[in-house]
Amino acid sequence: MNTDSMMNSIAEAIEKTDTKNDSDYIGSDGLIYCGKCRTPKQKRISWFDGTEKVVGIRCACELEKQKQEEEEKAKREKAAKIAENRAVGIPDAMMREYTFQNDDKANPKVTKIAKNFVNNFETFKANGKGIVFCGGVGTGKTYMASCIANALIDQGYTALVTNFAKIVNTLSGMYQGKQDYIDRLCGYDLLVIDDLATERNTEYMNEIVYTIIDSRYRSHKPLIVTTNLSYGAIRNPNDVNKQRIYSRITEMCYPVAVEGKDRRAENINLDLYNLLNK
Numbered sequence: 001m002n003t004d005s006m007m008n009s010i011a012e013a014i015e016k017t018d019t020k021n022d023s024d025y026i027g028s029d030g031l032i033y034c035g036k037c038r039t040p041k042q043k044r045i046s047w048f049d050g051t052e053k054v055v056g057i058r059c060a061c062e063l064e065k066q067k068q069e070e071e072e073k074a075k076r077e078k079a080a081k082i083a084e085n086r087a088v089g090i091p092d093a094m095m096r097e098y099t100f101q102n103d104d105k106a107n108p109k110v111t112k113i114a115k116n117f118v119n120n121f122e123t124f125k126a127n128g129k130g131i132v133f134c135g136g137v138g139t140g141k142t143y144m145a146s147c148i149a150n151a152l153i154d155q156g157y158t159a160l161v162t163n164f165a166k167i168v169n170t171l172s173g174m175y176q177g178k179q180d181y182i183d184r185l186c187g188y189d190l191l192v193i194d195d196l197a198t199e200r201n202t203e204y205m206n207e208i209v210y211t212i213i214d215s216r217y218r219s220h221k222p223l224i225v226t227t228n229l230s231y232g233a234i235r236n237p238n239d240v241n242k243q244r245i246y247s248r249i250t251e252m253c254y255p256v257a258v259e260g261k262d263r264r265a266e267n268i269n270l271d272l273y274n275l276l277n278k
Contacts, residue, residue: 034059078156086153089160089188090146098146107140110258114144118151121222125189130222132249134231135258141226144258145192148224152190159190164199164209171208185212186219196227196249197242206241213248223252231255 023035031042031054039060047053058066090096103111110133117124117131124130131148133141149159167185171178185191193212199205216223227234234246234255 037061095146128220132225132253157189161192163194192224
């Protein structure tokens with residue numbers, strides 16, 4: 001189809017367009033106006049052959065409707081992306097429920113620190129700084145770290161909550177692409193390593209742990225670590241093999257002590273008590 005034929009087809013289509021509804025009316029300028037918002041649904045334009053043509057346009061209420069539809073679509077797409085990021089970044093379904101909304105507020109100081117980290121994440125991200133949560137078993141370290149991850153995912157960031165046992169299992173099952181996997185770990189806006197120091201203390205494991213943490217350090221992105229170790233034990237490890245690992249962590253992460261009772265034991269006892277008294 002040549003240019004003249006194509007333009008004629010467009011002109012015919014425009015002339016055949018009926019944009020008038022029952023409530024619409026013809027204005028003094030001869031154009032159709034919306035009976036609802038009383039704004040034009042047509043306008044005149046200069047055509048390629050020098051003539052003037054009337055073309056259909058969206059009135060104000062149609063534009064508003066289109067805007068709302070686009071906003072709703074954007075919301076759905078954002079919600080779907082957040083759900084996808086959460087499923088990938090927090091594989092443990094239980095941890096997806098570890099949120100500030102569900103927090104029992106047993107340790108308000110730590111909760112405040114975690115919220116401050118989220119609220120100022122861009123600053124921490126720009127400086128490549130994170131947190132190391134130190135404390136006893138069941139005090140809520142994993143919960144707080146997961147709260148941060150969930151909150152950031154809600155804001156559109158990417159986060160991964162994992163541990164070195166899972167990382168090693170993944171790497172051990174790969175014949176190739178190990179560096180690509182490590183690079184993907186560094187691609188997340190936030191990486192959470194849960195239960196540091198519970199992994200096997202072998203040369204192979206220590207080398208992987210250091211590689212992951214050092215790669216994150218070199219990517220200049222924040223890291224959150226939870227550990228049953230005290231911060232003193234991290235600052236001054238007895239094990240020489242751990243020194244360079246923990247040195248990187250103290251350089252990257254601000255220490256936060258998480259104190260309190262073992263909530264896991266308390267919850268188990270409560271569950272048993274409720275079962276006995278049904």
